[in-house]
Amino acid sequence: YFWHTYFMTSISELKAQLIPGTKAVITAHYNPDSDAIGSTLAFQGYLAKKGIQATVAVPSALSANLKWMPGAADILTYDELLHKVQIDALVEEADFIFCLDFSGIQRLHNMAPLVRKSRAKKVVIDHHLDPEDFGDYYYHRTIAASTCELIYDLILEWGDENLLDPSIGSCLYSGIMTDTGSFRHPNTTAHVHTVVAALIDVGVNTNEVHRKVFDSSSIDRLKFIGHVLGQRMDYLPEYHLAFMWITAEDLTKFNSQAGDTEGIVNYGLQITGCVWSILMIERPDGVKLSFRSIEPFAVNEFASKYFEGGGHKNASGGRFSGGSLVEAKKKLMEVLPLYLSEINRVKNL
Ligand code: 5GP
Numbered sequence: 001y002f003w004h005t006y007f008m009t010s011i012s013e014l015k016a017q018l019i020p021g022t023k024a025v026i027t028a029h030y031n032p033d034s035d036a037i038g039s040t041l042a043f044q045g046y047l048a049k050k051g052i053q054a055t056v057a058v059p060s061a062l063s064a065n066l067k068w069m070p071g072a073a074d075i076l077t078y079d080e081l082l083h084k085v086q087i088d089a090l091v092e093e094a095d096f097i098f099c100l101d102f103s104g105i106q107r108l109h110n111m112a113p114l115v116r117k118s119r120a121k122k123v124v125i126d127h128h129l130d131p132e133d134f135g136d137y138y139y140h141r142t143i144a145a146s147t148c149e150l151i152y153d154l155i156l157e158w159g160d161e162n163l164l165d166p167s168i169g170s171c172l173y174s175g176i177m178t179d180t181g182s183f184r185h186p187n188t189t190a191h192v193h194t195v196v197a198a199l200i201d202v203g204v205n206t207n208e209v210h211r212k213v214f215d216s217s218s219i220d221r222l223k224f225i226g227h228v229l230g231q232r233m234d235y236l237p238e239y240h241l242a243f244m245w246i247t248a249e250d251l252t253k254f255n256s257q258a259g260d261t262e263g264i265v266n267y268g269l270q271i272t273g274c275v276w277s278i279l280m281i282e283r284p285d286g287v288k289l290s291f292r293s294i295e296p297f298a299v300n301e302f303a304s305k306y307f308e309g310g311g312h313k314n315a316s317g318g319r320f321s322g323g324s325l326v327e328a329k330k331k332l333m334e335v336l337p338l339y340l341s342e343i344n345r346v347k348n349l
Protein backbone atom coordinates (compact mmCIF):
# COMPACT_ATOMS: atom_id res chain seq x y z
CA TYR A 1 0.00 0.00 0.00
CA PHE A 2 2.94 2.35 -0.56
CA TRP A 3 0.89 4.53 -2.88
CA HIS A 4 -1.62 5.53 -0.20
CA THR A 5 -1.68 9.05 1.15
CA TYR A 6 -2.80 10.42 4.48
CA PHE A 7 -3.65 14.07 4.71
CA MET A 8 -4.71 15.26 8.11
CA THR A 9 -4.99 18.72 9.52
CA SER A 10 -5.84 19.68 13.06
CA ILE A 11 -9.05 17.76 13.38
CA SER A 12 -9.24 18.21 17.17
CA GLU A 13 -9.05 21.98 16.68
CA LEU A 14 -11.99 21.63 14.32
CA LYS A 15 -14.00 19.68 16.88
CA ALA A 16 -13.68 22.55 19.36
CA GLN A 17 -15.31 24.91 16.83
CA LEU A 18 -18.35 22.71 16.26
CA ILE A 19 -20.51 24.20 18.99
CA PRO A 20 -24.32 24.17 19.10
CA GLY A 21 -25.77 26.75 16.72
CA THR A 22 -22.91 26.51 14.23
CA LYS A 23 -24.25 26.98 10.69
CA ALA A 24 -23.17 24.15 8.44
CA VAL A 25 -23.82 22.84 4.94
CA ILE A 26 -22.78 19.31 3.99
CA THR A 27 -22.19 18.58 0.33
CA ALA A 28 -20.97 15.74 -1.89
CA HIS A 29 -20.17 15.17 -5.56
CA TYR A 30 -22.39 15.46 -8.63
CA ASN A 31 -24.46 12.34 -9.28
CA PRO A 32 -24.17 11.36 -5.62
CA ASP A 33 -23.79 7.64 -5.00
CA SER A 34 -24.48 5.57 -1.92
CA ASP A 35 -21.20 6.58 -0.26
CA ALA A 36 -21.84 10.27 -0.94
CA ILE A 37 -25.42 10.20 0.35
CA GLY A 38 -24.67 7.74 3.17
CA SER A 39 -21.76 9.79 4.48
CA THR A 40 -23.53 13.17 4.26
CA LEU A 41 -26.69 11.91 5.97
CA ALA A 42 -24.75 10.03 8.66
CA PHE A 43 -22.70 13.15 9.35
CA GLN A 44 -25.84 15.29 9.41
CA GLY A 45 -27.40 12.90 11.93
CA TYR A 46 -24.26 13.01 14.04
CA LEU A 47 -24.05 16.83 13.99
CA ALA A 48 -27.75 17.04 14.92
CA LYS A 49 -26.95 15.11 18.10
CA LYS A 50 -24.33 17.73 18.88
CA GLY A 51 -26.85 20.55 18.48
CA ILE A 52 -25.83 21.53 14.96
CA GLN A 53 -28.62 21.59 12.37
CA ALA A 54 -26.74 21.13 9.11
CA THR A 55 -28.32 21.08 5.64
CA VAL A 56 -27.32 18.49 3.07
CA ALA A 57 -27.06 20.15 -0.37
CA VAL A 58 -25.74 18.26 -3.40
CA PRO A 59 -25.34 19.27 -7.08
CA SER A 60 -27.79 16.76 -8.57
CA ALA A 61 -30.56 14.32 -7.68
CA LEU A 62 -30.00 11.04 -5.88
CA SER A 63 -31.16 7.73 -7.32
CA ALA A 64 -34.38 6.10 -6.07
CA ASN A 65 -32.59 3.29 -4.21
CA LEU A 66 -31.03 5.80 -1.79
CA LYS A 67 -34.22 7.61 -0.80
CA TRP A 68 -34.89 5.25 2.13
CA MET A 69 -32.02 6.78 4.08
CA PRO A 70 -33.10 8.81 7.11
CA GLY A 71 -32.96 12.48 6.07
CA ALA A 72 -32.92 11.81 2.31
CA ALA A 73 -36.26 13.55 1.75
CA ASP A 74 -34.82 16.84 3.02
CA ILE A 75 -31.74 16.88 0.78
CA LEU A 76 -31.55 19.97 -1.42
CA THR A 77 -30.31 19.56 -5.00
CA TYR A 78 -28.68 22.47 -6.78
CA ASP A 79 -30.10 21.64 -10.21
CA GLU A 80 -33.65 22.36 -8.97
CA LEU A 81 -34.36 26.07 -9.18
CA LEU A 82 -36.25 26.37 -5.87
CA HIS A 83 -33.51 24.46 -4.05
CA LYS A 84 -30.79 26.50 -5.74
CA VAL A 85 -32.14 29.69 -4.21
CA GLN A 86 -32.14 28.08 -0.75
CA ILE A 87 -28.66 26.62 -1.16
CA ASP A 88 -27.26 29.97 -2.32
CA ALA A 89 -28.60 31.57 0.88
CA LEU A 90 -27.46 28.74 3.17
CA VAL A 91 -23.93 28.70 1.76
CA GLU A 92 -23.80 32.49 2.01
CA GLU A 93 -24.34 32.38 5.78
CA ALA A 94 -22.60 29.07 6.56
CA ASP A 95 -19.71 28.91 9.03
CA PHE A 96 -18.67 25.50 7.70
CA ILE A 97 -19.05 23.58 4.47
CA PHE A 98 -18.31 19.89 4.82
CA CYS A 99 -17.14 18.44 1.50
CA LEU A 100 -17.64 14.69 1.54
CA ASP A 101 -16.60 11.99 -0.93
CA PHE A 102 -14.77 14.25 -3.38
CA SER A 103 -11.35 15.89 -3.48
CA GLY A 104 -11.57 18.01 -6.60
CA ILE A 105 -13.89 20.99 -6.43
CA GLN A 106 -14.92 20.56 -10.09
CA ARG A 107 -16.76 17.40 -9.05
CA LEU A 108 -19.37 19.80 -7.63
CA HIS A 109 -20.12 20.80 -11.25
CA ASN A 110 -22.65 23.66 -11.21
CA MET A 111 -22.21 24.18 -7.45
CA ALA A 112 -18.42 24.57 -7.62
CA PRO A 113 -18.25 28.38 -8.06
CA LEU A 114 -20.59 28.92 -5.10
CA VAL A 115 -18.51 26.77 -2.74
CA ARG A 116 -15.22 28.13 -4.03
CA LYS A 117 -16.11 31.74 -3.33
CA SER A 118 -17.80 31.05 0.02
CA ARG A 119 -16.16 32.52 3.12
CA ALA A 120 -17.14 29.42 5.15
CA LYS A 121 -14.40 27.11 6.40
CA LYS A 122 -14.22 24.07 4.18
CA VAL A 123 -13.71 20.64 5.66
CA VAL A 124 -12.73 17.88 3.24
CA ILE A 125 -13.50 14.32 4.35
CA ASP A 126 -12.65 11.93 1.55
CA HIS A 127 -10.72 8.94 0.22
CA HIS A 128 -10.06 9.84 -3.44
CA LEU A 129 -6.54 10.19 -4.83
CA ASP A 130 -4.73 13.51 -5.21
CA PRO A 131 -6.79 15.88 -3.04
CA GLU A 132 -6.87 19.48 -4.26
CA ASP A 133 -5.94 22.34 -2.00
CA PHE A 134 -9.30 24.07 -1.46
CA GLY A 135 -10.06 23.06 2.13
CA ASP A 136 -9.24 24.51 5.55
CA TYR A 137 -9.37 21.13 7.27
CA TYR A 138 -8.68 17.69 5.84
CA TYR A 139 -9.57 14.23 7.07
CA HIS A 140 -8.28 12.42 4.04
CA ARG A 141 -7.00 8.89 3.64
CA THR A 142 -6.83 7.05 0.36
CA ILE A 143 -6.54 3.74 2.18
CA ALA A 144 -10.12 4.15 3.39
CA ALA A 145 -12.45 2.17 1.17
CA SER A 146 -15.23 4.72 1.57
CA THR A 147 -16.01 8.13 2.99
CA CYS A 148 -18.53 6.40 5.28
CA GLU A 149 -15.64 4.49 6.85
CA LEU A 150 -13.89 7.83 7.47
CA ILE A 151 -17.01 9.35 9.06
CA TYR A 152 -17.09 6.37 11.41
CA ASP A 153 -13.38 6.80 12.21
CA LEU A 154 -13.85 10.53 12.79
CA ILE A 155 -16.79 10.04 15.15
CA LEU A 156 -14.64 7.61 17.16
CA GLU A 157 -11.62 9.92 17.04
CA TRP A 158 -13.81 12.65 18.49
CA GLY A 159 -14.85 10.30 21.29
CA ASP A 160 -18.50 10.20 20.25
CA GLU A 161 -18.98 6.47 19.68
CA ASN A 162 -22.00 6.63 21.99
CA LEU A 163 -23.78 8.90 19.47
CA LEU A 164 -23.91 6.15 16.83
CA ASP A 165 -27.38 4.69 16.34
CA PRO A 166 -29.13 2.41 13.80
CA SER A 167 -30.09 5.38 11.56
CA ILE A 168 -26.58 6.80 11.35
CA GLY A 169 -25.18 3.27 11.18
CA SER A 170 -27.40 2.22 8.27
CA CYS A 171 -26.28 5.22 6.21
CA LEU A 172 -22.64 4.40 6.99
CA TYR A 173 -23.11 0.73 6.18
CA SER A 174 -24.71 1.60 2.85
CA GLY A 175 -21.64 3.53 1.61
CA ILE A 176 -19.16 0.99 2.97
CA MET A 177 -21.06 -1.84 1.29
CA THR A 178 -21.29 -0.19 -2.15
CA ASP A 179 -17.76 1.29 -2.31
CA THR A 180 -16.27 -2.13 -1.51
CA GLY A 181 -18.51 -3.83 -4.11
CA SER A 182 -20.22 -5.69 -1.26
CA PHE A 183 -16.85 -6.49 0.34
CA ARG A 184 -15.19 -8.01 -2.72
CA HIS A 185 -12.97 -5.21 -4.07
CA PRO A 186 -9.29 -5.12 -3.04
CA ASN A 187 -10.01 -2.05 -0.87
CA THR A 188 -11.80 -4.30 1.63
CA THR A 189 -9.35 -4.16 4.53
CA ALA A 190 -9.61 -5.80 7.94
CA HIS A 191 -10.55 -2.37 9.24
CA VAL A 192 -13.59 -2.32 6.93
CA HIS A 193 -14.84 -5.52 8.55
CA THR A 194 -14.07 -4.16 12.01
CA VAL A 195 -16.18 -1.08 11.31
CA VAL A 196 -19.00 -3.21 9.95
CA ALA A 197 -18.88 -5.45 13.03
CA ALA A 198 -19.25 -2.36 15.20
CA LEU A 199 -22.19 -1.13 13.09
CA ILE A 200 -23.94 -4.48 13.49
CA ASP A 201 -23.44 -4.14 17.25
CA VAL A 202 -25.06 -0.71 17.06
CA GLY A 203 -28.13 -2.36 15.55
CA VAL A 204 -27.73 -2.00 11.78
CA ASN A 205 -29.73 -4.57 9.81
CA THR A 206 -27.20 -5.28 7.04
CA ASN A 207 -29.48 -7.62 5.11
CA GLU A 208 -32.20 -4.97 4.96
CA VAL A 209 -29.77 -2.25 3.82
CA HIS A 210 -28.43 -4.53 1.08
CA ARG A 211 -31.93 -5.28 -0.20
CA LYS A 212 -32.97 -1.62 -0.13
CA VAL A 213 -29.92 -0.56 -2.16
CA PHE A 214 -29.61 -3.45 -4.61
CA ASP A 215 -33.04 -5.06 -4.86
CA SER A 216 -35.04 -2.01 -5.76
CA SER A 217 -34.87 -1.91 -9.56
CA SER A 218 -37.73 -1.11 -11.85
CA ILE A 219 -38.57 -3.72 -14.49
CA ASP A 220 -37.42 -1.09 -17.02
CA ARG A 221 -33.99 -1.08 -15.44
CA LEU A 222 -33.57 -4.87 -15.58
CA LYS A 223 -34.67 -4.89 -19.23
CA PHE A 224 -32.25 -2.06 -19.88
CA ILE A 225 -29.37 -4.07 -18.38
CA GLY A 226 -30.46 -7.02 -20.52
CA HIS A 227 -30.36 -4.79 -23.58
CA VAL A 228 -26.89 -3.45 -22.79
CA LEU A 229 -25.44 -6.91 -22.08
CA GLY A 230 -27.14 -8.34 -25.17
CA GLN A 231 -26.69 -5.60 -27.76
CA ARG A 232 -24.14 -3.12 -26.46
CA MET A 233 -21.14 -5.18 -25.37
CA ASP A 234 -18.03 -6.41 -27.13
CA TYR A 235 -15.21 -8.44 -25.73
CA LEU A 236 -11.74 -7.72 -27.13
CA PRO A 237 -9.68 -10.74 -26.07
CA GLU A 238 -6.33 -9.33 -27.26
CA TYR A 239 -6.81 -6.43 -24.84
CA HIS A 240 -8.60 -8.47 -22.15
CA LEU A 241 -11.19 -5.71 -22.38
CA ALA A 242 -14.97 -5.72 -22.08
CA PHE A 243 -16.36 -2.68 -23.87
CA MET A 244 -19.92 -1.43 -23.48
CA TRP A 245 -21.74 1.62 -24.77
CA ILE A 246 -25.14 3.19 -24.19
CA THR A 247 -26.68 5.61 -26.68
CA ALA A 248 -28.89 8.59 -25.85
CA GLU A 249 -31.68 6.74 -27.63
CA ASP A 250 -31.23 3.72 -25.31
CA LEU A 251 -31.58 5.97 -22.28
CA THR A 252 -34.86 7.40 -23.58
CA LYS A 253 -36.25 4.10 -24.83
CA PHE A 254 -35.76 2.35 -21.48
CA ASN A 255 -36.93 5.36 -19.47
CA SER A 256 -33.54 5.53 -17.71
CA GLN A 257 -33.60 7.30 -14.34
CA ALA A 258 -30.79 8.70 -12.17
CA GLY A 259 -28.61 5.80 -11.04
CA ASP A 260 -29.97 3.28 -13.56
CA THR A 261 -26.60 2.94 -15.30
CA GLU A 262 -24.78 2.48 -11.97
CA GLY A 263 -22.91 -0.81 -11.72
CA ILE A 264 -23.42 -1.92 -15.33
CA VAL A 265 -19.71 -1.48 -16.13
CA ASN A 266 -18.88 -4.15 -13.51
CA TYR A 267 -20.56 -6.93 -15.50
CA GLY A 268 -17.69 -6.97 -17.99
CA LEU A 269 -15.26 -8.16 -15.31
CA GLN A 270 -17.27 -11.39 -14.97
CA ILE A 271 -15.83 -12.61 -18.30
CA THR A 272 -13.02 -15.15 -17.81
CA GLY A 273 -9.67 -13.48 -18.54
CA CYS A 274 -11.13 -9.96 -18.54
CA VAL A 275 -8.77 -7.43 -16.94
CA TRP A 276 -10.74 -4.27 -17.52
CA SER A 277 -14.12 -2.98 -18.51
CA ILE A 278 -15.16 0.30 -20.13
CA LEU A 279 -18.64 1.77 -20.42
CA MET A 280 -19.38 4.83 -22.59
CA ILE A 281 -22.65 6.67 -22.06
CA GLU A 282 -23.96 9.29 -24.45
CA ARG A 283 -25.28 12.04 -22.14
CA PRO A 284 -26.77 15.38 -23.19
CA ASP A 285 -23.55 17.14 -22.11
CA GLY A 286 -21.18 14.73 -23.80
CA VAL A 287 -19.85 11.18 -23.60
CA LYS A 288 -19.19 9.97 -20.04
CA LEU A 289 -16.92 6.99 -19.41
CA SER A 290 -16.68 4.49 -16.58
CA PHE A 291 -13.68 2.25 -16.08
CA ARG A 292 -13.20 -0.80 -13.87
CA SER A 293 -10.18 -3.10 -13.63
CA ILE A 294 -8.80 -5.96 -11.62
CA GLU A 295 -5.54 -5.76 -9.70
CA PRO A 296 -2.88 -4.75 -10.56
CA PHE A 297 -4.10 -2.81 -13.62
CA ALA A 298 -4.29 0.92 -12.83
CA VAL A 299 -7.20 2.00 -14.96
CA ASN A 300 -7.11 5.54 -13.51
CA GLU A 301 -3.87 6.10 -15.47
CA PHE A 302 -5.59 5.15 -18.71
CA ALA A 303 -8.58 7.35 -17.85
CA SER A 304 -6.42 10.36 -17.14
CA LYS A 305 -4.11 9.83 -20.12
CA TYR A 306 -6.80 9.53 -22.78
CA PHE A 307 -10.19 10.55 -21.38
CA GLU A 308 -9.77 13.61 -19.13
CA GLY A 309 -10.53 11.51 -16.08
CA GLY A 310 -9.10 9.65 -13.14
CA GLY A 311 -10.30 8.20 -9.90
CA HIS A 312 -9.37 5.09 -8.00
CA LYS A 313 -6.87 2.52 -9.25
CA ASN A 314 -9.58 -0.02 -10.11
CA ALA A 315 -12.63 2.25 -10.49
CA SER A 316 -12.32 5.42 -12.51
CA GLY A 317 -14.28 7.75 -14.71
CA GLY A 318 -13.69 10.22 -17.47
CA ARG A 319 -15.23 12.02 -20.42
CA PHE A 320 -14.77 12.55 -24.12
CA SER A 321 -15.24 16.11 -25.25
CA GLY A 322 -14.10 15.60 -28.83
CA GLY A 323 -17.50 14.74 -30.29
CA SER A 324 -20.12 12.02 -30.46
CA LEU A 325 -20.21 8.47 -29.13
CA VAL A 326 -19.02 7.22 -32.51
CA GLU A 327 -15.96 9.46 -32.26
CA ALA A 328 -15.32 8.43 -28.66
CA LYS A 329 -15.32 4.77 -29.75
CA LYS A 330 -12.96 5.66 -32.58
CA LYS A 331 -10.57 7.32 -30.14
CA LEU A 332 -10.65 4.27 -27.88
CA MET A 333 -9.82 1.97 -30.79
CA GLU A 334 -6.93 4.30 -31.73
CA VAL A 335 -5.37 4.39 -28.28
CA LEU A 336 -5.84 0.73 -27.37
CA PRO A 337 -2.84 -0.48 -29.42
CA LEU A 338 -0.67 2.06 -27.56
CA TYR A 339 -1.62 0.35 -24.32
CA LEU A 340 -1.15 -3.23 -25.49
CA SER A 341 2.27 -3.67 -23.90
CA GLU A 342 1.03 -2.29 -20.56
CA ILE A 343 -1.96 -4.67 -20.60
CA ASN A 344 0.28 -7.63 -21.41
CA ARG A 345 2.76 -6.60 -18.72
CA VAL A 346 0.00 -6.60 -16.11
CA LYS A 347 -1.48 -9.80 -17.44
CA ASN A 348 1.88 -11.54 -17.00
CA LEU A 349 2.47 -10.35 -13.43
P1 5GP B 1 -18.25 5.92 -11.96
O1 5GP B 1 -17.81 4.94 -12.97
O2 5GP B 1 -19.00 5.27 -10.84
O3 5GP B 1 -18.93 7.11 -12.55
O4 5GP B 1 -16.93 6.51 -11.31
C1 5GP B 1 -16.04 5.69 -10.62
C2 5GP B 1 -15.05 6.54 -9.87
O5 5GP B 1 -14.26 7.24 -10.80
C3 5GP B 1 -15.68 7.61 -9.01
O6 5GP B 1 -15.85 7.15 -7.70
C4 5GP B 1 -14.68 8.71 -9.05
O7 5GP B 1 -13.70 8.50 -8.08
C5 5GP B 1 -13.99 8.56 -10.37
N1 5GP B 1 -14.45 9.47 -11.41
C6 5GP B 1 -15.61 9.43 -12.10
N2 5GP B 1 -15.65 10.38 -13.04
C7 5GP B 1 -14.49 11.06 -12.95
C8 5GP B 1 -13.94 12.17 -13.67
O8 5GP B 1 -14.52 12.73 -14.60
N3 5GP B 1 -12.70 12.59 -13.27
C9 5GP B 1 -12.03 11.98 -12.26
N4 5GP B 1 -10.81 12.45 -11.93
N5 5GP B 1 -12.52 10.95 -11.58
C10 5GP B 1 -13.73 10.49 -11.90
Ligand code: MN
Nearest residue numbers: 035101146147
Ligand atom coordinates in the same frame (compact mmCIF):
# COMPACT_ATOMS: atom_id res chain seq x y z
MN1 MN C 1 -16.69 7.04 -2.04
